[in-house]
Amino acid sequence: MRAEIISTLIFSFRYFLGGELMQQKTMWRKALIATAILVFVGFGAIIINLVRWQIIRGEELRSVALEQSLWSTELTATRGTIYDATGKVLAQSANVWTVVLEPFYLHKDETRSTVAKGLAEILGMSEEEVFETASNKDSYFAYLKKRVETSVRDEINAFMEENEIDRGIRMIEDFKRYYPYGSVASTILGFTGEENTGLYGLEAEYDNELRGTAGRLINSKNAIGDDMPFQYEQFIDAQDGYNLILTIDETVQSVTEKALETGIERYAVESGAVGIVIDVKTGGIVAMACKDDFDPNSPFEIHDEEERARIDALPEAEQNEAYTAALQNQWRNKAISDVYYPGSVFKMITGSMGLEEGIVNEDTPFNCTGAYVYYEDEDPIHCWLRTGHGTQTFTQGLLNSCNPYFMYIGQQLGAARFYKYFEGFGFAERTGIDLPDESASLYYDADSLGPADIATGSMGQNFGITPIQMITGICAVANGGYLVQPHVVNRIVDSDGNIVKTTDTAYKRQVISEETSKRISNILRMNTEIGVGTATKGYVAGYRICGKTGTSEKVEKYNNEVAEGVEKPTMQYIASYGGYAPADDPQYALLVFFDEPQKEENGGLNGGDAVAGPIFADIMAEILPYLGVKSQYSEEEYENLDATTPSVMGMMMKDAKTVLEEAGLSYEIVGVDDNENEVVAFQVPAVGEYIPKNGTVVLYTQGAENDAQGIVPDVRGQSIESARYMLEEAGFQLRLQHGRTSDSAIANQDIEPGTLERRGTVITVSFADNTITETFQFSDNEESDDDYDSGDDSG
Ligand SMILES: [Zn+2]
Numbered sequence: 001m002r003a004e005i006i007s008t009l010i011f012s013f014r015y016f017l018g019g020e021l022m023q024q025k026t027m028w029r030k031a032l033i034a035t036a037i038l039v040f041v042g043f044g045a046i047i048i049n050l051v052r053w054q055i056i057r058g059e060e061l062r063s064v065a066l067e068q069s070l071w072s073t074e075l076t077a078t079r080g081t082i083y084d085a086t087g088k089v090l091a092q093s094a095n096v097w098t099v100v101l102e103p104f105y106l107h108k109d110e111t112r113s114t115v116a117k118g119l120a121e122i123l124g125m126s127e128e129e130v131f132e133t134a135s136n137k138d139s140y141f142a143y144l145k146k147r148v149e150t151s152v153r154d155e156i157n158a159f160m161e162e163n164e165i166d167r168g169i170r171m172i173e174d175f176k177r178y179y180p181y182g183s184v185a186s187t188i189l190g191f192t193g194e195e196n197t198g199l200y201g202l203e204a205e206y207d208n209e210l211r212g213t214a215g216r217l218i219n220s221k222n223a224i225g226d227d228m229p230f231q232y233e234q235f236i237d238a239q240d241g242y243n244l245i246l247t248i249d250e251t252v253q254s255v256t257e258k259a260l261e262t263g264i265e266r267y268a269v270e271s272g273a274v275g276i277v278i279d280v281k282t283g284g285i286v287a288m289a290c291k292d293d294f295d296p297n298s299p300f301e302i303h304d305e306e307e308r309a310r311i312d313a314l315p316e317a318e319q320n321e322a323y324t325a326a327l328q329n330q331w332r333n334k335a336i337s338d339v340y341y342p343g344s345v346f347k348m349i350t351g352s353m354g355l356e357e358g359i360v361n362e363d364t365p366f367n368c369t370g371a372y373v374y375y376e377d378e379d380p381i382h383c384w385l386r387t388g389h390g391t392q393t394f395t396q397g398l399l400n401s402c403n404p405y406f407m408y409i410g411q412q413l414g415a416a417r418f419y420k421y422f423e424g425f426g427f428a429e430r431t432g433i434d435l436p437d438e439s440a441s442l443y444y445d446a447d448s449l450g451p452a453d454i455a456t457g458s459m460g461q462n463f464g465i466t467p468i469q470m471i472t473g474i475c476a477v478a479n480g481g482y483l484v485q486p487h488v489v490n491r492i493v494d495s496d497g498n499i500v501k502t503t504d505t506a507y508k509r510q511v512i513s514e515e516t517s518k519r520i521s522n523i524l525r526m527n528t529e530i531g532v533g534t535a536t537k538g539y540v541a542g543y544r545i546c547g548k549t550g551t552s553e554k555v556e557k558y559n560n561e562v563a564e565g566v567e568k569p570t571m572q573y574i575a576s577y578g579g580y581a582p583a584d585d586p587q588y589a590l591l592v593f594f595d596e597p598q599k600e601e602n603g604g605l606n607g608g609d610a611v612a613g614p615i616f617a618d619i620m621a622e623i624l625p626y627l628g629v630k631s632q633y634s635e636e637e638y639e640n641l642d643a644t645t646p647s648v649m650g651m652m653m654k655d656a657k658t659v660l661e662e663a664g665l666s667y668e669i670v671g672v673d674d675n676e677n678e679v680v681a682f683q684v685p686a687v688g689e690y691i692p693k694n695g696t697v698v699l700y701t702q703g704a705e706n707d708a709q710g711i712v713p714d715v716r717g718q719s720i721e722s723a724r725y726m727l728e729e730a731g732f733q734l735r736l737q738h739g740r741t742s743d744s745a746i747a748n749q750d751i752e753p754g755t756l757e758r759r760g761t762v763i764t765v766s767f768a769d770n771t772i773t774e775t776f777q778f779s780d781n782e783e784s785d786d787d788y789d790s791g792d793d794s795g
């Protein structure tokens with residue numbers, strides 16, 4: 001069903017747009033259609049999941065009153081465990097029990113009453129219900145309650161013993177799926193239904209491997225008389241499922257998820273975010289985070305509180321539909337199911353094509369006048385810098401993210417060569433990642449690629465791809481040109497630990513040469529340098545980050561307003577940042593993507609660098625050292641390096657001083673300061689916290705813990721020097737985020753001005769660069785508002 005919807009849409013897409021030269025109206029239409037595709041792809045998934053859901057929900061507890069004397073019941077196999085790359089348990093099955101009555105053996109009214117009273121209390125059911133179930137005298141088997149915990153089973157056993165009931169109540173082993181880390185990696189893991197069946201994510205993709213083989217309990221009875229039943233019982237043991245060991249690292253996954261949440265909050269992001277961390281050499285996914293997500297322990301609850309409240313406030317008639325849509329949204333793995341315009345992140349791909357084909361080298365000059373005529377008499381397409389970049393080399397063109405330079409490269413490549421690389425980098429096929437519901441991309445093949453398609457395509461604006469396709473392409477740019485197979489399962493092992501299957505990490509093909517890969521990496525590394533590139537917010541001191549920003553338009557969901565002629569659609573954006581590190585031997589790539597940010601920290605608009613860059617840097621700064629990537633600091637970076645605060649709490653003052661001196665840190669004492677034998681009762685900063693190199697640890701003696709507090713000043717808008725002075729005057733210390741300096745003003749401080757904090761507290765600041773809005777421009781006269789609302793009148 002899903003495939004049909006997608007192929008129909010692709011067909012329509014081609015039909016509407018094929019062959020026609022790109023004009024401004026068509027651009028709008030394209031955006032609308034691409035949007036429609038996004039919506040419909042999602043819708044297809046809803047239908048599938050409704051079917052699944054009804055199956056699960058339909059599986060209510062049933063009372064089975066078997067007239068015949070033979071019954072059998074399934075013995076559930078233990079479902080395999082899912083481990084992260086470091087051996088942490090991400091999904092596990094725990095024992096639960098199904099409580100079954102055998103009314104045949106409960107024929108005395110007195111026994112039935114005792115059972116009804118006792119079990120009703122233990123199981124939290126009504127006494128009448130249990131009594132009624134126990135009263136069907138012809139039945140040998142009647143479900144009472146499923147999935148009770150082992151502690152409840154023990155209570156029932158004790159109850160039976162106490163009341164000398166040896167037959168008539170039976171507990172059958174079953175399993176419940178448990179996800180110890182809650183919502184962490186939920187869109188990857190998915191969840192299971194009541195019958196030990198994987199319904200989503202890995203649980204669905206690897207269901208055959210995980211589920212094992214069910215066993216059976218067969219029971220035959222011949223009721224000749226109440227006291228002399230013939231009985232026969234046979235067990236066929238269940239075979240346990242295999243375990244999965246993932247490439248996902250729970251620590252990296254959690255860091256990525258938290259950073260996305262921070263970004264969503266900070267930039268008022270409306271439609272969610274995606275972050276993918278991948279090993280560029282093997283294609284192993286280390287983290288794949290989508291927000292919003294859900295808790296697989298209770299997948300049918302709306303995880304997002306605001307969304308839950310919104311649905312609860314709806315008229316009753318609308319609640320069901322809204323609930324289903326919200327479930328679908330929280331389950332969807334946007335990293336593989338959503339199709340988007342990659343925008344300027346794609347320029348690293350076009351740039352690689354140009355270098356590989358010898359169309360440009362680092363120094364090839366090109367004059368950007370601010371607009372570019374890509375084909376004969378067509379209207380020009382503008383550079384984001386309307387005044388033009390003037391004459392620039394290719395290196396400068398990429399650092400400037402200059403649109404005309406990339407349209408020029410596309411034009412020189414021509415349709416055949418552009419498509420050859422587009423296909424080579426994997427954008428024309430699904431990546432084949434081992435997760436369900438991967439969407440296909442939307443593109444023109446070589447035969448239908450017109451000049452306008454190439455012009456816009458070279459800037460990443462003419463085709464829809466998935467985030468997983470984009471980062472797989474980035475891996476090839478980084479790793480010497482090899483297209484890897486992204487995957488989340490590293491190996492499958494049986495319950496004894498024997499390897500059943502290992503994932504093949506061989507690359508699919510080489511798209512560009514190792515030399516081209518090195519050359520483009522060198523430019524992308526410069527791109528994160530302050531004063532040099534346009535992706536400077538992704539910079540992390542010591543890690544030679546290569547980065548490229550992307551800002552791409554969406555028109556989605558403003559159609560109605562336009563159709564009613566009320567207002568012009570507000571352009572919505574996806575802000576993204578793609579990059580990798582370290583430049584000299586790339587190991588990990590990261591793509592961060594925010595869908596519809598509503599604000600930025602420096603009041604600018606929609607820059608991929610301004611929104612996605614800082615979050616990219618936050619994630620990289622935390623995960624690269626954790627993943628064992630060696631840092632290498634330049635002299636200037638070394639100067640600004642942070643230290644980690646050692647623990648001196650509980651030490652004698654004189655010992656604490658020695659520890660701090662050895663760590664190259666200064667100290668200051670609050671409280672009794674003339675007694676070397678005084679104990680350190682409190683320290684600021686706390687152990688493990690960042691402190692500027694050569695910084696000061698303030699030692700508080702007993703009873704003086706709250707003696708020295710000050711109000712945090714507002715240093716936003718200040719230069720580093722004046723901010724440092726203001727903070728020190730107030731008793732605080734300044735730390736530069738990611739160890740980077742800048743000539744521009746401070747934009748953010750991590751502790752709100754006006755807050756009361758202890759002396760010695762470290763305030764981390766970050767900068768506002770003159771962030772460039774490198775938005776793709778349609779044309780000058782985009783004000784004309786005809787045809788916004790329909791894509792079906794193409795000529
Ligand atoms: Zn330009």
